[in-house]
Amino acid sequence: MKETARHTYSVCPVCLERIPATQVERDGAVYLEKSCPSHGDFSALLWRGLVDIDSWRGDEPKIAPGENESCPHACGLCPDHRQETCCTVLEVTRRCNLRCTFCFADGGEGEDIPFEAIRARLNALAKPGKTLVQLSGGEPTVRDDLPEIVRAAFEAGCAHVQLNTNGIRLAEDPAYAARLAEAGLSFAFLQFDGTDDRVHRALRGRGLAEIKSRAIDNCADKDIGVTLVPTLVPGVNTHQIGDIIRFAVSRSPAVRGVHFQPVSYFGRIPSQPKDEDRFTLDELLTAIVEQTDGLVRMDTLLPARFTHPLCGFHADYVVTRKQGLYPLHRRGCSCGSPVTADQNRSFITSKWKRPDQDEGVAETGCCESDLKTLDGFLKFARTFSFTLTSMPFQDAWNLDLERLRKCSLHVFDDGRFVPFCSYYLTAQG
Numbered sequence: 001m002k003e004t005a006r007h008t009y010s011v012c013p014v015c016l017e018r019i020p021a022t023q024v025e026r027d028g029a030v031y032l033e034k035s036c037p038s039h040g041d042f043s044a045l046l047w048r049g050l051v052d053i054d055s056w057r058g059d060e061p062k063i064a065p066g067e068n069e070s071c072p073h074a075c076g077l078c079p080d081h082r083q084e085t086c087c088t089v090l091e092v093t094r095r096c097n098l099r100c101t102f103c104f105a106d107g108g109e110g111e112d113i114p115f116e117a118i119r120a121r122l123n124a125l126a127k128p129g130k131t132l133v134q135l136s137g138g139e140p141t142v143r144d145d146l147p148e149i150v151r152a153a154f155e156a157g158c159a160h161v162q163l164n165t166n167g168i169r170l171a172e173d174p175a176y177a178a179r180l181a182e183a184g185l186s187f188a189f190l191q192f193d194g195t196d197d198r199v200h201r202a203l204r205g206r207g208l209a210e211i212k213s214r215a216i217d218n219c220a221d222k223d224i225g226v227t228l229v230p231t232l233v234p235g236v237n238t239h240q241i242g243d244i245i246r247f248a249v250s251r252s253p254a255v256r257g258v259h260f261q262p263v264s265y266f267g268r269i270p271s272q273p274k275d276e277d278r279f280t281l282d283e284l285l286t287a288i289v290e291q292t293d294g295l296v297r298m299d300t301l302l303p304a305r306f307t308h309p310l311c312g313f314h315a316d317y318v319v320t321r322k323q324g325l326y327p328l329h330r331r332g333c334s335c336g337s338p339v340t341a342d343q344n345r346s347f348i349t350s351k352w353k354r355p356d357q358d359e360g361v362a363e364t365g366c367c368e369s370d371l372k373t374l375d376g377f378l379k380f381a382r383t384f385s386f387t388l389t390s391m392p393f394q395d396a397w398n399l400d401l402e403r404l405r406k407c408s409l410h411v412f413d414d415g416r417f418v419p420f421c422s423y424y425l426t427a428q429g
Contacts, residue, residue: 005030005053008063011072012036013272013396013428018073021400025049032398044397045275046310051282057309063402071401072425076416084341085417086132086306086408087162087348088125092118092149093138098166100204102231102263112143119152125412128157132345134164134189141169141176150183159345160186164229166204167191167215174218181222188219189259192228194237195247202236220254227256227387232279233263241284242291249295249386252319257387260284264393266424272397281310281392288388296388300327306344308403315388318371318381325386326371341408350385394421396428 010021010032021034028049035041047053068080075081094110096103125131133153140146140163153161163180167190170177190212193199197207219226228248232238241260248255262279289298296315303309317325371377394403399421407419 006062009401010034010399011396012039013042014039016396016425016427032400042272042397045278045280046398047282048280050286056303058303060309068401068405071405072422075418075422081405083307083406083408085410086341086344087134088131088417089134089136089409089411089420090121091136091138092140093143095142096137096139097142097168098139098204102203102233110138115145118149121412122153122156122158124415126156126158129159130342130345131158132160132162132348133158134162136164139166141165147179147183150180150185154184162186163188165190167212170218171211171214177218178222181224185224187225187227189229190215190226192244193230194240195243199237199240203231203233216251216254225256226254228258229261231261231263232284234276234279238279238287241287245292245296249319249324252386253384256385257389260390262392265395265397266426269428272428281390284390285313295324299331300329302329302331307408308406311403312390312392317386319384319386396425399425
């Protein structure tokens, strides 16, 4: 039984030409179906039906005929793009000290971007006092001059600087972590795929569990906030979602949250991913609740507000000694209202940055009673803030231009701000 649910636009996975697409429901699951005149028919799983997609998506407007006609090939941003930049990704190197199974980069082979070119790009992208820049790669910490790049970002006017990293150098070189902190690094997005080396070997090619733990310690020692970033691959680590959250909570306030990234298929993928290769957003929502045994409730996981609702979720907590996670928001409250770019940037930086520890504040969470007074709430909610978020990136098979036109994570390249999923989009083969 197939039921048409929603019309949109996508691209052909072979030639990447823009083509009409339809979201259809089959046996409770939702698929994106499309047909290219040159390369035939394609179908990609979007949603397994574990959560009601219409309720989750709300009243998000569809793409009407004649809207966003240049998308995605005019990305840069085109005048029809519906969201301004929240976070700007800036690649500083194409080198890496790992050879990961799943990677946006070209296998770690390449060169560093010249420092003066990076400085020029920072000066071009920065909006003084507003810009949140993510230094990415490759692996940025292979550069000895990364602290100087952090300083250059602030000199250009960036408000906060975040580092995307596998954590190896942060673990092995505490002095390097100290230099980054002195330069003003706000927080680190730490690749963290699981709690044991079996998972790390499967996805990253070597045992990294002890290295990840040391990286967290060295960041905590220098008041660099850490968000754990698991790439979720079916059959490899999706059974460890609850363990990852519990580990993160146990390392609060050094760890400020977990940002899940269900696997997407970029690069030279020889054939279309099967349904079992996908880990959908509703699967993630369900797994979080089921695997945390009451620590996380479904009504605390809210659809993305600043981007498209199918582009992820957010949840905001305070870590407490007894309850574990004390929710600050629940679905249905006013926190579901739209937010501005400035509000979204402020939320991100306030939640992910690890604050200097207040004298007398314990390292193991607060008591629920500490949150009952205004002074206690302001003190402990700041120190023990914890977020759960997600961003399921799109690839050539499941790309939905309804989502892409609201992307707020942009890669800066050649003077252009390019939506992340458009920038890394690659064809089959």
